[in-house]
Structures are given as structure tokens and as C-alpha cells.
Amino acid sequence: MKFKLSHTIKRSSKQEIRFALEEQYAIDSKILGIFGQSGTGKSTLLKVLAGLIPSADYSLQVHGQDYENIPGASNPCVYVGSDAVLFDHVRVRENLTLVIKHSASSQKSQIDMLQVVALCGIEHLLNQPILALSSGEKQRVAFARALLCGKSIILLDEAFSALDWSARLYFIGLLSKLKADYSFGFVLVSHSLKELALTCDHIWVLQEGKFVLQSVLDDALDKVLISSTQRGDKAEGRQENLPINGQTLFSVLNLKYRGVDPLDEQLEIWELPGDGKHAAQQVIKRNQSRDASSISLTHDVIAHVIDADKISLTHEQHLASSMLNRVLVIVTSIDEADSYRADYPKGVVVTMSANGQVMRSLISKRSYTTMQIKVGDSLFAIFKAL
Amino acid sequence: MIESLQSDWPAIALTLKLAFITVLVLLVFGLPVAWQLAKYRGRFKPFIEALIALPLVLPPTVLGFYLLSAFSPQSFLGKLWIDVVGEQFVFSFTGILVGSIIYSMPFVIQPMLAAFTQIAGHAQLSASTLGIGRFKTFVFIILPMTRASLVSAATLGFAHTLGEFGLILMIGGNIPSETQVVSIALFNHVESLQYESAHALSLALLIISMVSLTLLYKFNRSALPLGIGAGK
Structure with missing residues (x-):
């Protein structure tokens, strides 16, 4: 239309x-x-x-x-x-x-x-x-x-x-x-x-x-708070004019359903599809009773939202943690959070590519300097079951 | 008592006939008028609403007097009426019918108008965007939706017409079987000190009014939107 x-x-x-x-x-x-x-x-x-x-x-x-x-x-x-x-x-x-x-x-x-x-x-x-x-x-x-x-x-x-x-x-x-x-x-x-x-x-x-x-x-809005596939570059901001105050920073991951977690029936296994360079990665999601009608939607990829302040970053692959998800990402850009939006807390927004899809993490300045994150680094994004 | 009622039967029949035709005419003309008026937002709306409500506050004799002067055989309208219809307007059944229609108009149109105004905007817009045309919306959605109010309107109009006196006396006079309705027959009985007949007729009128209102409240409860009237 x-x-x-x-x-x-x-x-x-x-x-x-x-x-x-x-x-x-x-x-x-x-x-x-x-x-x-x-x-x-x-x-x-x-x-x-x-x-x-x-x-x-x-x-x-x-x-x-x-x-x-x-x-x-x-x-x-x-x-x-x-x-x-x-x-x-x-x-x-x-x-x-x-x-x-x-x-x-x-x-x-x-x-x-x-x-x-x-x-x-x-x-x-x-x-x-x-x-x-x-x-x-x-x-x-x-x-x-x-x-x-x-x-x-x-x-x-x-x-x-x-x-x-x-x-x-x-x-x-x-x-x-x-x-x-x-x-x-x-x-x-x-x-x-x-x-x-x-x-x-x-x-x-x-x-x-x-x-x-x-x-x-996945175009200009991406710069402000939406991330979707294949965008990590810096578009010049006109965002200070946008009526987006009060919206949290988040990113969207498109995942494929793989099945119920064999270790815990309250969890589901989803997959972050591979992009040629990287193999598919697993993402764990809470098994919500999706809807009273309990009809599974048959298209294979479903979008999921993750708030940026729910994602932590680590260099360690085997760090013991209660966080069930650990996704390998590559840092594509690093920005002061308040350069995004005046109403964000002081901090740093790390934009990453996870198998080609954009993820964003909002971390403190202190974490940023301690970890010495640079563009191009490989890191692990860790977060709880979605 | 029964014999006296028998002699008053023409008056009772005439009253019922008058009330029935009045309500019928008001429903047929009132429905589209109320529907259009509910949707109308122009500057004349208050004036039209006042015009419809006027018979509520005007003494019936005033209304009767105006009709009498307007349609008296000497007046222009009166002559025109005689030329077209062949009989005079005042002191005829047609005369009291027109008077009743005006007199009972607010009782029929106002409940319909209230019902249409309350739901017209919303229900009509949603029917319209769903692709249902105006006429079908009115017939299949608006009318069934407002049926409780339509029944109220008809019953109130009917009961109200039964009790008319001043207007009919003014415009219709006191002609048996033509313009002599129950309330006027009753007045005659009292004037001529026939209290037994007066009692019988009053009781008959009381019963008819009470029964129609009871039926209204009984059946209208089930005509309310589903879920409200149930179980009470």
C-alpha cells in the first residue's frame, strides 16, 4: 500500500x-x-x-x-x-x-x-x-x-x-x-x-x-534507539528533535524457535541464526504461556526486544554466572549515552553486532574504562533469559 | 357499571384508535427525524430540539387554540383544507389526530433522540468503517440496539395520548364517535352528575394506563442490552 x-x-x-x-x-x-x-x-x-x-x-x-x-x-x-x-x-x-x-x-x-x-x-x-x-x-x-x-x-x-x-x-x-x-x-x-x-x-x-x-x-531511527539488522554505523543525529523522551533504549533480535529446554521445561531454546561468518548462537527464553489461544505462530523468525540496560558485557567466555545467555558480539561503535538522548542516564552505549544483528548495551563509564572496550573487540553479551 | 361502560364504548374505541394511529404516525415520521437530528450538529439544532419539546411545557389549550385559529373554516389554511380534503379540519377526527401527534411528539421523539445520540456516533462510525452502509446500519444495528427506547417511546406516546383533554376539547369539541374521547366523555358524565358512569370510565382509563406501563417496564427490561437486565 x-x-x-x-x-x-x-x-x-x-x-x-x-x-x-x-x-x-x-x-x-x-x-x-x-x-x-x-x-x-x-x-x-x-x-x-x-x-x-x-x-x-x-x-x-x-x-x-x-x-x-x-x-x-x-x-x-x-x-x-x-x-x-x-x-x-x-x-x-x-x-x-x-x-x-x-x-x-x-x-x-x-x-x-x-x-x-x-x-x-x-x-x-x-x-x-x-x-x-x-x-x-x-x-x-x-x-x-x-x-x-x-x-x-x-x-x-x-x-x-x-x-x-x-x-x-x-x-x-x-x-x-x-x-x-x-x-x-x-x-x-x-x-x-x-x-x-x-x-x-x-x-x-x-x-x-x-x-x-x-x-x-533499520535506518535513521536505529541511531536513536531502535536497532535491527546490519546497522551499526553512525548516522548524523537529528534525534534531539524527536518526541521519544521516556522510551528506553533497546534492541531487537530476530530469533528462530528451536524447542523446549531439555534441562528446564520452563525455558525455551531459540537460535540467533548464523550469518556466514559466524555460527548460529543459542538464546534462552522464558516459556511464557504465550496466549490463551496457544496457537504457535508458524513463521520461523520472531522478533524479541531486549532493553540495553539488561545487557552486561564481559571478556570472559567461561565466567560463572546466573545469566543464562552469553552471546558472542563484535563492538561496532561506542557512544556517550547522553549524546543519544538528554534523558538517558550518564553512561556509555556500546553498539555491537551479534551475527550481523544489532545489540545495544548501556553500561557505566567506569565499566567502560575498566574493560577498555574498543571498536572491533570481540566480547560476550550476557543477559538473563528473555 | 358494565352497562354504563357499554354506552361509553364508542368513546373508548375512539380513544384507543386515536392513540394507536398517533403513535404509528409518530414512529414512522419520528424515527428518521430523530435519527437525522441525532447526527445533525448545525446551529439550528437547539431550535429544532426546543420546537419538539415545546408541547411538554405549553398548556394543551394554547396548542389547541392556535390549531383552531389556524384551521378555522374562515382562515386560509382552513379553506385550503376544505378544498383539498372536502371536509373541515376542526371538529373532525383528523383535527384531533393532528393535534395529538403534535401534543405527544416529545414523548415519542425525545426517548428515540436520546438513544440515538448516545449510541449513534460510535456504533455508526464503527459500522461504517466495517463497510456497512447507512441504511443497513440503521435497520440492522441501530434499530435493534435501541429497541428498548423505541418501545418506551411508543408506550409513553400511547399512554400520553389516552389522557389528552384540553387540546381535544379546543380543536375537536365534543362530537360522539367523532371527537368525543374518554376524557371528554368523563367530563360530560361529571357535568351531568352521572357519577357511576364517571367512576366506570375513570377506572377503565386507569387500568389501561397502568397495564400499558406495567407491560412496558416488564418487557423493556429484557430488551435492555444483554447483560444488564438479566437476573434482576
Whole structure:
């Protein structure tokens, strides 16, 4: 899907929210993340895309077809808000069947109700009245309903915010599966960069209705706090303008599932794939009951987030420690933490390559000088089970 | 007592017929009006709302008087009515029907308006983004969702029309089988000191009103959104 946006929205007569774009933004993305603090116009932007704000002016290109200012029902996007507005006069089942029966687009749907119910883990809710649902359950049903309406682009406005973190991770992982298996496209709004980093292929950063940064995940944002594959170089920072205060520094590791730990059934073995130069390395993860639906997502690589302050560094290969993970890394850059962001604690950010994937560790200046870390060093990154 | 009620049967039948048709007309015209008004955000909204609520506070005799002057056979509207319909508007069933419709309008439209305003925005937006057209949304989602309020609206309108007096006296007069409703027949009985008939008629009216309201509260509980009314 491609977006071209140029519009001004009057929020009220006094306050005007303007998506003032000098040039039109056109990107090709299947899972686009939109990030910004509260009140920067994220939700408004999604509602504009969904055609729910009649005064807005925009155009949207999906599968080579142009849409301009299309009102809600015939718009190619379906909007799912965090408040999960369901039809509360009927049960969960009828919420789904009403959409299948009456939505003008539902015959185009490539996914059927049984599949959706299983993927969203809502079998046990089908006969429940809406008023008996928790807000997390409502969000599951609202998402399921959106999948069934036949529209191929789903706009998720903090749509999983009421779910606990493990269920949230499940649904975020589900997006990639739905993209691959049923060619859905998603636009996610979140104030959590971690959430976006796990699934999006592009990120837009929004500040006061303006796009301050458009980025492929492993591009410029990487310098600030996201790391993904193959980036360790120093991009020149414009980050002091970014609305990212309060976000922790973290990195994302793409891992392959290998199985349950034979020594401890509460742990799982995952693999950091080899990159030609380095052999695959093992990473241990806690065996969370992933989701009530307990459907394993079948794509083989899943993204995991690690906070930079959870990673320690050592030269010793055989240092006894309760930390279960020990990953061989090569230091690619070393920066003062506060050169990244004013709100980080004083310290040093060591950026490393682990089989080609970026990892970041936030360590104290003292550790840095004692260990005499240099760019190009081989070290071990140690951390607890993920 | 039964005999006296028998002689009043035309008045009772006329009252029920009047109330029934009034509610029917108000439902048919009131539904789209309330639905549009719930979505309307323009500057005339307070004025329209006031207009609909006006019969609540206006003495029925005022309303009746205006209708009487507007449609008297000497007036322009009155003459026009006679030319088009062939009979005069005042002192006819049509006259008291139009009066009743105006008089009971707030009782039917306001509960619908409240229900639509409460849910219209949200439910309609989510139906719309899910690809459900406006008409289907109204018929398959909004109406079933608000059925409790619709039943209330109809019942209140019905019960309220049963009790009209001043307006009908003004515009309809006291013509048996044409404009003489129960409340006016009752007034006649009291005037002519027929207290037994007055008692019978009052009791009949009391029972009809009480029964319709009891039915409303009984059945409307189960029409509330699932999960609220259950188990109480």
C-alpha cells in the first residue's frame, strides 16, 4: 500500500491540527508504524485514512488503485480504536456475523470466521454478551471483526493496549502471519516504540501533526534507539528533535524457535541464526504461556526486544554466572549515552553486532574504562533469559 | 357499571384508535427525524430540539387554540383544507389526530433522540468503517440496539395520548364517535352528575394506563442490552 497525504484538519475553530506536508509522502509498506506522543495527531491521522473525518483531504493508493477522500463504508481501510466499540446489543458471535452478512466488502474476505476466531483466541467468548467482556477481550473481538469485514488494510489505533504484554506480543506477531498468509496490510499507532519495532517495516514519527521522521526500521531511527539488522554505523543525529523522551533504549533480535529446554521445561531454546561468518548462537527464553489461544505462530523468525540496560558485557567466555545467555558480539561503535538522548542516564552505549544483528548495551563509564572496550573487540553479551 | 361502560364504548374505541394511529404516525415520521437530528450538529439544532419539546411545557389549550385559529373554516389554511380534503379540519377526527401527534411528539421523539445520540456516533462510525452502509446500519444495528427506547417511546406516546383533554376539547369539541374521547366523555358524565358512569370510565382509563406501563417496564427490561437486565 502507498500513502500520499496532504491535508489540514480543523480540530476546532481555535485549534487546528495540520498534517502539513511540503511534499507528499508515498511509501510502500505492508506494516507501517506511526509513533508519537499523546496529542500529536496519531489517531486523527488514522481516522482520516479510514475516511471517518469528512473534512479531510487525502489520497491513498492500495494495490495500484487510487482512492481519494473516500467516506467510511467504501474506504479500503478499516479503523480499529483502542476503545473497541462493539455492537453491545448482541453477543460476540453476532458481532462477527453481522459484519459478514451486511458489510459491502465482506465477500472479498479471504479469511473465514473459524480461522479468525481461532487466531484471535475468542472461541470461549462467542456466546458471551458484550457487556460481560473485559476491555482486553473486547479488543480481541474488535480486531477479529475487522479481519472479517473484507477490507485489506487494517488501521490499529492502540488496538491491543488493554492486553497484557504477552498477549500483545502474540497479536503483534500475528500481524506478520496475517500479512504473509492473507495479504493484509496494517497501520499501527502506538506510543510504544518497542511494540512497533517488533513488527513494522516502516515507521513514521509524528510531532504536532507533522511527520518529523520517516524511516525504514533499520535506518535513521536505529541511531536513536531502535536497532535491527546490519546497522551499526553512525548516522548524523537529528534525534534531539524527536518526541521519544521516556522510551528506553533497546534492541531487537530476530530469533528462530528451536524447542523446549531439555534441562528446564520452563525455558525455551531459540537460535540467533548464523550469518556466514559466524555460527548460529543459542538464546534462552522464558516459556511464557504465550496466549490463551496457544496457537504457535508458524513463521520461523520472531522478533524479541531486549532493553540495553539488561545487557552486561564481559571478556570472559567461561565466567560463572546466573545469566543464562552469553552471546558472542563484535563492538561496532561506542557512544556517550547522553549524546543519544538528554534523558538517558550518564553512561556509555556500546553498539555491537551479534551475527550481523544489532545489540545495544548501556553500561557505566567506569565499566567502560575498566574493560577498555574498543571498536572491533570481540566480547560476550550476557543477559538473563528473555 | 358494565352497562354504563357499554354506552361509553364508542368513546373508548375512539380513544384507543386515536392513540394507536398517533403513535404509528409518530414512529414512522419520528424515527428518521430523530435519527437525522441525532447526527445533525448545525446551529439550528437547539431550535429544532426546543420546537419538539415545546408541547411538554405549553398548556394543551394554547396548542389547541392556535390549531383552531389556524384551521378555522374562515382562515386560509382552513379553506385550503376544505378544498383539498372536502371536509373541515376542526371538529373532525383528523383535527384531533393532528393535534395529538403534535401534543405527544416529545414523548415519542425525545426517548428515540436520546438513544440515538448516545449510541449513534460510535456504533455508526464503527459500522461504517466495517463497510456497512447507512441504511443497513440503521435497520440492522441501530434499530435493534435501541429497541428498548423505541418501545418506551411508543408506550409513553400511547399512554400520553389516552389522557389528552384540553387540546381535544379546543380543536375537536365534543362530537360522539367523532371527537368525543374518554376524557371528554368523563367530563360530560361529571357535568351531568352521572357519577357511576364517571367512576366506570375513570377506572377503565386507569387500568389501561397502568397495564400499558406495567407491560412496558416488564418487557423493556429484557430488551435492555444483554447483560444488564438479566437476573434482576
